[in-house]
Amino acid sequence: MEKTVLRMTNIEKHFDDLEVLKDINLTVNNGEVVSIIGPSGSGKSTLLRCATFLEKIDGGEIVYLDKTAAKTRVLSDGVRKKVEYAGKSEMKEIKKCFGLVFQQFNLFPHLSVLRNVMDGPVEVLKRNRKEVEQEARELLDKMGLADKADTYPCNLSGGQQQRVAIARALAMKPEVLFFDEPTSALDPELTIEVLKIIRKLAEEKMTMVIVTHEMSFAEGVSNRVIFMDGGVIVEEGDPKEVFGNPKQERTKQFLKSYTE
Amino acid sequence: MTFSTMLRTMSSGMLRTLLLFILTLAGSIPLGMIVVFLKKSKIRPISWLTKIYIAIMRGTPLMLQLLVWYFGPYYVLGMKITSGYKFIALLIGFIMNYAAYFAEIYRSGIESMPVGQYEAAEILGYSRIRTFFKIILPQVVKRILPAVTNEVITLVKDTSLASALAYQEVFSLAKQISASQTSFLPFVVAGVFYFVANYVVAIVMGRIEKSMQYYK
Numbered sequence: 001m002e003k004t005v006l007r008m009t010n011i012e013k014h015f016d017d018l019e020v021l022k023d024i025n026l027t028v029n030n031g032e033v034v035s036i037i038g039p040s041g042s043g044k045s046t047l048l049r050c051a052t053f054l055e056k057i058d059g060g061e062i063v064y065l066d067k068t069a070a071k072t073r074v075l076s077d078g079v080r081k082k083v084e085y086a087g088k089s090e091m092k093e094i095k096k097c098f099g100l101v102f103q104q105f106n107l108f109p110h111l112s113v114l115r116n117v118m119d120g121p122v123e124v125l126k127r128n129r130k131e132v133e134q135e136a137r138e139l140l141d142k143m144g145l146a147d148k149a150d151t152y153p154c155n156l157s158g159g160q161q162q163r164v165a166i167a168r169a170l171a172m173k174p175e176v177l178f179f180d181e182p183t184s185a186l187d188p189e190l191t192i193e194v195l196k197i198i199r200k201l202a203e204e205k206m207t208m209v210i211v212t213h214e215m216s217f218a219e220g221v222s223n224r225v226i227f228m229d230g231g232v233i234v235e236e237g238d239p240k241e242v243f244g245n246p247k248q249e250r251t252k253q254f255l256k257s258y259t260e
Numbered sequence: 261m262t263f264s265t266m267l268r269t270m271s272s273g274m275l276r277t278l279l280l281f282i283l284t285l286a287g288s289i290p291l292g293m294i295v296v297f298l299k300k301s302k303i304r305p306i307s308w309l310t311k312i313y314i315a316i317m318r319g320t321p322l323m324l325q326l327l328v329w330y331f332g333p334y335y336v337l338g339m340k341i342t343s344g345y346k347f348i349a350l351l352i353g354f355i356m357n358y359a360a361y362f363a364e365i366y367r368s369g370i371e372s373m374p375v376g377q378y379e380a381a382e383i384l385g386y387s388r389i390r391t392f393f394k395i396i397l398p399q400v401v402k403r404i405l406p407a408v409t410n411e412v413i414t415l416v417k418d419t420s421l422a423s424a425l426a427y428q429e430v431f432s433l434a435k436q437i438s439a440s441q442t443s444f445l446p447f448v449v450a451g452v453f454y455f456v457a458n459y460v461v462a463i464v465m466g467r468i469e470k471s472m473q474y475y476k
């Protein structure tokens with residue numbers, strides 16, 4: 001059996017009174033591509049943000065490989081719960097397990113494309129600069145951006161910027177790469193080139209969790225599809241099953257709204 | 261008094277003006293940064309006191325503040341004012357005042373940064389210090405440069421407020437020489453001096469702005 005990269009169990013998250021994630025369970029195995037689909041506001045981004053610690057969970061457990069990042073303890077009154085995150089140095093290690101590609105790219109505009117890709121490995125992982133530069137150039141080449149290494153993000157199209165962002169994330173050699181609607185800010189033509197890259201990564205058995213509104217892409221690229229609505233996982237399974245023969249009424253309705 | 265002796269007398273005032281100007285910038289630009297950190301401090305009394313400090317600095321005339329710094333130690337604490345203290349009082353007054361203004365400029369610049377920059381850095385595992393100094397600050401500097409330029413130009417002119425403590429900078433001297441010589445010329449010289457000084461400021465700041473135009 002493949003090793004489990006990420007296990008999230010009984011995840012709960014609320015913003016004030018609004019329950020955004022209700023008892024979510026998500027396991028990601030090595031080499032797997034998981035797509036998350038669902039209507040706006042269903043909690044997809046929040047789930048990724050909890051998985052990447054940009055948001056704190058209010059209940060549940062997050063484990064990367066064998067390292068527990070967050071767990072929940074029931075307090076002595078037997079009712080209230082307390083979420084405990086791992087210590088600072090342990091979290092630092094756990095954070096190396098994942099990367100995140102944002103909808104808005106979030107490149108560092110004052111750094112050249114090459115520096116954007118190199119800075120993390122050099123400054124955070126403290127790796128050899130020469131070695132990192134060679135890898136970074138190879139990554140940019142793979143993204144079709146070999147000639148853009150010395151330019152600045154503002155001179156690139158959105159699609160090119162997103163590919164730099166993917167290269168930046170890959171340069172950290174994460175175990176799993178999260179994508180939050182990586183093409184939603186892009187025109188259709190630019191979307192294609194980014195999706196092509198993600199497909200290529202899938203072929204190379206990169207472990208990925210992708211939130212997307214590109215249904216046919218999700219169906220083609222993923223090993224597993226998760227349909228979320230109202231903060232719960234409504235349906236989950238093989239993409240052909242979920243897209244071709246959805247079991248749940250809500251899934252059917254959601255997919256219908258896309259084919260119309 | 262010939263024009264050249266007048267110029268010579270006034271040039272000592274110009275030097276004092278420049279000294280006050282440079283030392284004020286050297287003090288208030290970094291101090292403003294510290295003020296921002298204090299204002300953003302999670303320790304409530306500290307951020308609260310910093311807010312009051314900024315409000316007072318911005319809400320009262322700088323000339324009044326200079327008088328308070330100069331005469332305060334005598335009236336409030338009963339200390340003797342030595343002649344050397346005048347320049348110290350001026351520096352404290354100017355630096356404290358300008359640090360408050362710079363702090364507000366820095367704050368608005370820092371707050372204008374999109375949260376995505378912090379999040380991207382966090383995901384890459386950057387420490388908070390590295391994120392601030394390597395990612396946020398360079399972009400903030402670019403954003404606030406026009407506002408800083410305005411402030412620096414105002415400072416060039418504000419140095420004339422030092423005349424309130426009878427400090428012999430160019431404006432005080434111009435007034436004195438004009439009165440003793442019944443001549444309008446010293447004011448013209450002072451005016452030209454301030455104008456040229458600000459012209460230089462504009463050129464220097466323009467250069468710095470241009471050096472950051474390689475990215476948007």
Ligand SMILES: Nc1ncnc2c1ncn2[C@@H]1O[C@H](COP(=O)(O)OP(=O)(O)OP(=O)(O)O)[C@@H](O)[C@H]1O
Pocket residue numbers: 015018020038039040041042043044045046047
């Ligand atoms: N920081 C926040 N504070 C308060 N409410 C929030 C916050 N972030 C998200 N929410 C709310 O949580 C709910 C889920 O948001 P989320 O962004 O996870 O949805 P989503 O599935 O990613 O939607 P979309 O497809 O539009 O990106 C929404 O109702 C949203 O308004």
Ligand SMILES: [Mg+2]
Pocket residue numbers: 044045046180181
């Ligand atoms: Mg979202």
